Amino acid sequence: MIEVKNLTKQYGSVCAVNGVSFSVGEGEIVGFLGPNGAGKTTTIRVLTCFHPATSGTASVAGFDVFSQSMRVRENVGYLPESVPLYLEMRVREYLQFRSKLRGIDASKRQSTIDRVAERCWIKDVISRPIGQLSKGYRQRVGLADALLHNPKVLILDEPTVGLDPTQIRETRTLIRDLAAEHTVMLSSHILPEVEATCQRLVIINKGRIVASGTPDELRQRVTRSSRLIAELKGAEKDIAGGIRKLSGVEGVEAVANNGWTRVTVSTKDDLRESIYKLSTENGWPIRELRGEVASLEDFFVKIVAGAGEHAS
Amino acid sequence: MRNTVAIMQRELLSLFFSPIGYIVIAGFLLLTGIIVLVTDSFGPGKPATLRAVFDFTPYVLTIIIPAITMRAISEEYRNGTIESLMTAPVSDSELVLGKFAAAVVFYAIMLGATLVYLVMMAMFGNPDVGASLSSYLGLFLLGVAFLGVGIFTSSLTSNQIVAWIVGCVPLMLFVWFAGFIVGRVHGGLRSVLQRVNVMRHLDQFNRGLVTTESVVFLVGTAVLFVFLAIKVVESRRWR
Numbered sequence: 001m002i003e004v005k006n007l008t009k010q011y012g013s014v015c016a017v018n019g020v021s022f023s024v025g026e027g028e029i030v031g032f033l034g035p036n037g038a039g040k041t042t043t044i045r046v047l048t049c050f051h052p053a054t055s056g057t058a059s060v061a062g063f064d065v066f067s068q069s070m071r072v073r074e075n076v077g078y079l080p081e082s083v084p085l086y087l088e089m090r091v092r093e094y095l096q097f098r099s100k101l102r103g104i105d106a107s108k109r110q111s112t113i114d115r116v117a118e119r120c121w122i123k124d125v126i127s128r129p130i131g132q133l134s135k136g137y138r139q140r141v142g143l144a145d146a147l148l149h150n151p152k153v154l155i156l157d158e159p160t161v162g163l164d165p166t167q168i169r170e171t172r173t174l175i176r177d178l179a180a181e182h183t184v185m186l187s188s189h190i191l192p193e194v195e196a197t198c199q200r201l202v203i204i205n206k207g208r209i210v211a212s213g214t215p216d217e218l219r220q221r222v223t224r225s226s227r228l229i230a231e232l233k234g235a236e237k238d239i240a241g242g243i244r245k246l247s248g249v250e251g252v253e254a255v256a257n258n259g260w261t262r263v264t265v266s267t268k269d270d271l272r273e274s275i276y277k278l279s280t281e282n283g284w285p286i287r288e289l290r291g292e293v294a295s296l297e298d299f300f301v302k303i304v305a306g307a308g309e310h311a312s
Numbered sequence: 313m314r315n316t317v318a319i320m321q322r323e324l325l326s327l328f329f330s331p332i333g334y335i336v337i338a339g340f341l342l343l344t345g346i347i348v349l350v351t352d353s354f355g356p357g358k359p360a361t362l363r364a365v366f367d368f369t370p371y372v373l374t375i376i377i378p379a380i381t382m383r384a385i386s387e388e389y390r391n392g393t394i395e396s397l398m399t400a401p402v403s404d405s406e407l408v409l410g411k412f413a414a415a416v417v418f419y420a421i422m423l424g425a426t427l428v429y430l431v432m433m434a435m436f437g438n439p440d441v442g443a444s445l446s447s448y449l450g451l452f453l454l455g456v457a458f459l460g461v462g463i464f465t466s467s468l469t470s471n472q473i474v475a476w477i478v479g480c481v482p483l484m485l486f487v488w489f490a491g492f493i494v495g496r497v498h499g500g501l502r503s504v505l506q507r508v509n510v511m512r513h514l515d516q517f518n519r520g521l522v523t524t525e526s527v528v529f530l531v532g533t534a535v536l537f538v539f540l541a542i543k544v545v546e547s548r549r550w551r
Contacts, residue, residue, distance in 0.1 A: 100318035
């Protein structure tokens with residue numbers, strides 16, 4: 001649905017996007033991730049035909065963004081980061097205006113507006129001036145606008161920034177629902193967001209793609225081993241010694257804590273069952289036992305820092 | 313075409329919603345009303361003509377018309393809504409034309425409100441209706457030309473005040489100082505300037521002469537500046 005090949009965008013002497021290539025298949029939800037200033041919004045603006053690229057090609061829904069700009073715009077629903085709206089218009093009026101621009105027949109306009117208002121939970125504010133709405137509602141109006149013409153592709157730039165936790169959850173659910181019928185590309189610098197909603201991630205830093213893959217694949221690339229945390233009651237030396245003897249243990253750190261010992265075990269395997277058996281054999285009560293999987297945040301920080309080192 | 317109409321409708325809604333719209337109309341009607349008083353057009357024994365008003369109005373328009381158009385495009389830049397317009401299946405020319413059309417309709421309504429003076433005159437006297445209508449046509453076309461300039465200056469900047477001033481100043485040069493400038497030059501330059509002398513064209517309309525030259529000049533000015541505005545908006549994509 002989205003094909004980007006060697007896209008470059010320069011603003012004067014600043015190269016915002018430098019030879020970026022990626023693709024998004026039909027029905028996928030892909031997260032476009034990167035620190036602030038990485039080139040996410042610039043790439044998105046090229047895809048939505050706001051700015052032309054300096055070089056390279058991009059196509060959306062099979063149409064080239066430069067030579068078939070109108071066809072691309074007909075097939076894309078775009079929610080810009082700033083969620084631009086006309087504050088003096090009422091929600092209904094705004095959606096009517098946008099549906100006219102989208103070429104929706106006068107007879108179908110009302111039902112289309114009702115449909116998107118229902119989907120985006122803005123039915124109760126449909127008659128209010130947009131200037132009176134909270135950020136969360138405004139964001140949903142923007143999203144409703146993007147859905148009016150039932151586009152094949154949805155491009156959302158930072159759709160949850162500035163929302164409160166409840167609103168974030170609701171938006172997340174909404175996006176996941178939408179993915180069933182549309183191809184979604186969303187950009188964010190909020191990791192839990194992207195982790196929760198996207199099937200695949202493309203990470204961009206300083207204008208270049210630095211990583212691409214599913215969240216699981218990327219997490220595995222952080223460190224080879226994961227860690228186990230356990231708290232057992234007993235002498236530090238005994239517990240640490242006992243655990244070290246288990247096979248597959250790469251390192252043990254033990255801290256005494258009021259009669260209990262908190263152990264952090266570096267290991268490739270899942271030794272939780274072995275530790276449990278150890279604790280019962282030796283009569284050490286156990287009050288915490290969990291695996292700590294490397295987080296996406298670790299990966300992100302590492303990859304961005306790594307790219308930084310490369311650059312300098 | 314459909315997009316142009318949609319944009320025009322939205323813009324009219326916005327013009328009549330925002331205080332600027334009402335203040336501009338009120339200001340214009342107040343000024344023309346004062347002109348009627350000051351020129352004693354309804355004084356006893358005076359000829360039944362609004363000529364004095366028609367002569368004075370262009371001076372007012374040089375300030376009022378850029379105020380109508382100042383927020384047309386600059387507001388979209390300032391608001392960020394230019395992004396949602398440029399990524400919708402709307403061409404840049406449809407966008408500018410829609411804004412221009414809305415400004416023309418707004419101006420027509422504003423100008424039309426002054427017809428009340430003509431009606432009043434007809435109640436008390438016997439005005440030359442043909443000449444009066446010709447004057448109105450002249451004022452309307454002059455306004456259209458000025459609106460073209462105003463839309464152009466609005467497309468240049470995201471700051472409304474700058475758009476207003478940059479629109480105001482050249483228009484004032486052509487109206488307030490027209491006679492002065494033309495009087496100071498000689499020969500070839502003078503005849504060129506006389507052709508673009510807006511006040512001379514208006515004078516003809518006021519005499520009841522609707523000449524092709526004047527109509528083409530005024531409409532052509534509007535077309536030129538609207539075209540330039542479209543180009544400026546298009547160029548925004550490349551920056």
